[in-house]
Amino acid sequence: MTLAPLAGYTVGITADRRAEEQGTLLSRLGASVLHGPVIRTRPLSEDVRAATEKVIADPPDVLAIVTALGVRGWFSAAESLGLGEDLFDSLTVTQTGEPRGLVVLARGPKAAGAAMSLGIDVTWRAPEARVSDLIDHLRSGASRAMEPGTRVAIVLDGSPTSALVDAVSSFATGVEVTAIPVYRWELPDDPGPAERLISAMVEGVVDAVTFTSSHAVANFAALAEGAGMLDGVRTMFERGTTVPVAVGPVTAERIVELGFTTPVEPPTFRLGAMVRSLTNTLQNCSAELRLADHVVRIQGRMVQVDAEVPVLLTDRERAVLAVLSRRPGVVVSKGELRMEVWDNGADDHAVEVTVGRLRRRLGPAADGIETVMRRGYRLSPS
Numbered sequence: 001m002t003l004a005p006l007a008g009y010t011v012g013i014t015a016d017r018r019a020e021e022q023g024t025l026l027s028r029l030g031a032s033v034l035h036g037p038v039i040r041t042r043p044l045s046e047d048v049r050a051a052t053e054k055v056i057a058d059p060p061d062v063l064a065i066v067t068a069l070g071v072r073g074w075f076s077a078a079e080s081l082g083l084g085e086d087l088f089d090s091l092t093v094t095q096t097g098e099p100r101g102l103v104v105l106a107r108g109p110k111a112a113g114a115a116m117s118l119g120i121d122v123t124w125r126a127p128e129a130r131v132s133d134l135i136d137h138l139r140s141g142a143s144r145a146m147e148p149g150t151r152v153a154i155v156l157d158g159s160p161t162s163a164l165v166d167a168v169s170s171f172a173t174g175v176e177v178t179a180i181p182v183y184r185w186e187l188p189d190d191p192g193p194a195e196r197l198i199s200a201m202v203e204g205v206v207d208a209v210t211f212t213s214s215h216a217v218a219n220f221a222a223l224a225e226g227a228g229m230l231d232g233v234r235t236m237f238e239r240g241t242t243v244p245v246a247v248g249p250v251t252a253e254r255i256v257e258l259g260f261t262t263p264v265e266p267p268t269f270r271l272g273a274m275v276r277s278l279t280n281t282l283q284n285c286s287a288e289l290r291l292a293d294h295v296v297r298i299q300g301r302m303v304q305v306d307a308e309v310p311v312l313l314t315d316r317e318r319a320v321l322a323v324l325s326r327r328p329g330v331v332v333s334k335g336e337l338r339m340e341v342w343d344n345g346a347d348d349h350a351v352e353v354t355v356g357r358l359r360r361r362l363g364p365a366a367d368g369i370e371t372v373m374r375r376g377y378r379l380s381p382s
Contacts, residue, residue, distance in 0.1 A: 001307055004030025005279050008302025008312070012197045012209040012242075014038045014216050016188070017069070018271060022210065025275045034206060036197025038219040041069075041158060042184045048077040051153075051180040052087055059090040060153035060178065062103045062144055064134055064164060068114035070155040073182040075118050091120060103144045107134050108248075108269055129248055129269050135167045148174025158185030159215060185215045191223055198224045201242050202232035204315055207285075207300055208243040208278055211263075212271070214254035217246075221258050237261045243281060247274045287325060290382040291368025298325065305365050316341060317358045320351075324369065324379040333376035 007030035013019050016037040023033045052074070065071045078087040094100050104122045106112035108129025112122045123143050126133035138146060146152075146168070152175055156162050165179050188194060198220070200206050211217050224230040236242040237260045244260055246252035248269035255263045264281045266273035286299040297304040301318050304310040313321065319341040324332055334351045338344050341354075355377060359366035370380045 001304070001309060003297065003299055003302065003304060003310060005283055006031035006300075007310070008300030009207040009282050010034060010200075010205055010300070011278070012036060012201060012206045014194070014197070014209060014220055015212045016040055018212070022212075022271060022275070025272065029275070029279055034197050034200055036194040037188050038194045038223055039213070039216045040186045040188045042186055043073070043077070044181050044184055045077065047181045048074060049081055049083075051178060052078050052081065052083050054178055055153055055180070056083065056086045056090045058151060058176075058178075059100065060102065060151040062105065062138070062150065062152045063091065063120075064105045064107075064138070064152065064154045065111045065115055066107050066131065066134075066155055066162075066164065067157045068110040070157055070180070070182045071111065071114050071118065071120075074155055074180055077182065088119065105134055105137060105143065107131060110269060130250060131164050134164055138168055139171055146172035146175050149176070150174075151176045151178070153178045153180060155180045155182065157215075158183050160184065185213070185219075187219055187223070191226075194220070194223050195227050198227060198229050198233060201236055202229050204236065204241050204319070206236075206242050207282060208245055208264075210245045210247070210274065210278065211251050211255065212247040212274075214251045217251060217254040217258060217260075234259060243278070245274060245278045245281075247271065289325065289328070289368070289379070291362070291365040291379070293382050294365040294368075296362065296365050296368070303361060305363055311361050313358070313361060316354045317361060320354055320358055324377060328379045328381050331372045331375045331378045336376070 006026060010032040011026050012034045013022055014036060015022060016039050019035055019037060023035060026033050075084060078084045091102055092100055104115060104120055106115055106122050106125040108126055112125040115122050124137060137143065152168055154164055154177065156179055162179060165177055168175060169177050201209060221230060224233045237244055244255050244263035246255055246263040246265045252263050252265045264277050266277040289296045294305050298321065301313050302310045303313055320337060323337060323340050334348045337351050338346050355369065359369055362368065368380055370378050372378060
């Protein structure tokens, strides 16, 4: 029986958008999924109306798009307001029907792809999907000089402030900037699922946590701090018990800025690529040993002997096996096991009981865990 790539592992999802899609991808690979959304996306209907009417009345010379969700949401909202056709025309043709020659700048491939799917040609896209790249490009005047009177419209992400709007307003004197806020990122109305995910992580149950925006990382840290578990979160990341996973470089930078360990990051800014990178990382954490002349595969909480039906270990059993397997053939004392597995919060009897249960889980390979009298235990590979 072949194990699914992520069988035995538990992955936490912090996203609200596309969480079901992400969960389906992970579940198909065998993972157990915990969903604790740390972010809520709230539409800004009235703000969108005002900004759209302004763009239609005074079409921009430059359109900067920060997110795919933002530009899609903008056009969708305009359509529902009865302004969709006017918006598209204002961006693409002049009053005399000539092509407008609008300069469109996108923060990365997703934003560019969303614009093009709406019929908006993209002039330039940021190679690293960073707002700072957009700022540098606008400042350079490579696509269009920022002369007095130039009109710049910026489709924002869900942050309450915009470094892009602030930067353009400061370095481009006389330029008219129109901010287009489509939605706002906020803390979830019900923090319960997110707090349960964080608690499970601190208890050592979660093998990886995925983040699909930098704001989600900030909210995750804020919720953990509010629940008194931020130190525990940092400990789990530092120990490698839980792997942080970022969808792209901006999200990865925020993870590091908040003092967490360097995350897994895919080569391309895509949900599928993120799941593949996570799968590769956790697969590398799996191990295969030969104990008592039997092949034992250890994959997360799952143990499989001789390709037979796998069994799930409890958290303590898994932790004991992990400590022993780090140093095969080396005796590990009961005191060491108490310290590493129970944080010294157990007695020798608890260690003995757990080792006994672990041996039963290993079945015919049980003799691979040897008792060394008065010293402790060791994993004895064949």
